[in-house]
Amino acid sequence: xxxxxxxxxxxxxxxxxxxxxxxxxxxxxxxxxxxxxxxxxxxxxxxxxxxxxxxxxxxxxxxxxxxxxxxxxxxxxxxxxxxxxxxxxxxxxxxxxxxxxxxxxxxxxxxxxxxxxxxxxxxxxxxxxxxxxxxxxxxxxxxxxxxxxxxxxxxxxxxxxxxxxxxxxxxxxxxxxxxxxxxxxxxxxxxxxxxxxxxxxxxxxxxxxxxxxxxxxx
Numbered sequence: 001x002x003x004x005x006x007x008x009x010x011x012x013x014x015x016x017x018x019x020x021x022x023x024x025x026x027x028x029x030x031x032x033x034x035x036x037x038x039x040x041x042x043x044x045x046x047x048x049x050x051x052x053x054x055x056x057x058x059x060x061x062x063x064x065x066x067x068x069x070x071x072x073x074x075x076x077x078x079x080x081x082x083x084x085x086x087x088x089x090x091x092x093x094x095x096x097x098x099x100x101x102x103x104x105x106x107x108x109x110x111x112x113x114x115x116x117x118x119x120x121x122x123x124x125x126x127x128x129x130x131x132x133x134x135x136x137x138x139x140x141x142x143x144x145x146x147x148x149x150x151x152x153x154x155x156x157x158x159x160x161x162x163x164x165x166x167x168x169x170x171x172x173x174x175x176x177x178x179x180x181x182x183x184x185x186x187x188x189x190x191x192x193x194x195x196x197x198x199x200x201x202x203x204x205x206x207x208x209x210x211x212x213x214x215x216x217x218x
Contacts, residue, residue, distance in 0.1 A: 052194050066085075168195045
């Protein structure tokens with residue numbers, strides 16, 4: 001049997017596919033250059049859900065933030081620009097995503113960020129944040145969402161905010177789960193496809209993390 005040998009046109013096409021995808025996005029007055037690759041979420045441009053979240057995000061210049069499931073870094077890197085006095089942690093369970101987050105931070109000269117491989121919260125330790133954000137995956141179990149939300153609460157400072165963007169079809173579940181876990185829920189913006197929701201930690205949030213915080217999805 002003769003081994004497959006791609007034609008010159010096919011080799012050229014595959015070589016183009018292996019090159020970084022490069023584009024610029026501007027959100028809230030912040031223009032960033034991004035390099036991505038096939039296999040990452042929304043590799044050709046900022047997805048509509050992330051843009052909706054960023055446009056309705058409450059963030060202060062000194063906020064310490066966590067971008068959970070960061071992909072190539074658009075949420076976390078834009079937050080780092082909007083909160084220059086904070087420290088911003090970007091985590092993902094995909095090592096390719098983390099590599100591209102680091103590359104994009106360097107390309108844009110953003111130094112107040114850390115990017116690390118983490119399955120949910122399992123590599124975050126006892127760090128706590130003023131703001132946690134996530135573009136939640138749609139096709140995971142409700143049990144995983146609950147683990148995710150409880151772990152997020154354990155890593156929030158008193159009065160911290162937790163923003164998520166989801167497909168609008170699960171907004172009622174998010175409302176129910178936020179009420180159960182955080183004791184509050186606010187629908188910040190609902191579009192035709194995506195909904196941005198917010199939960200806040202109590203001002204009397206305990207000073208120490210409690211329980212197992214290593215099980216949430218990345």
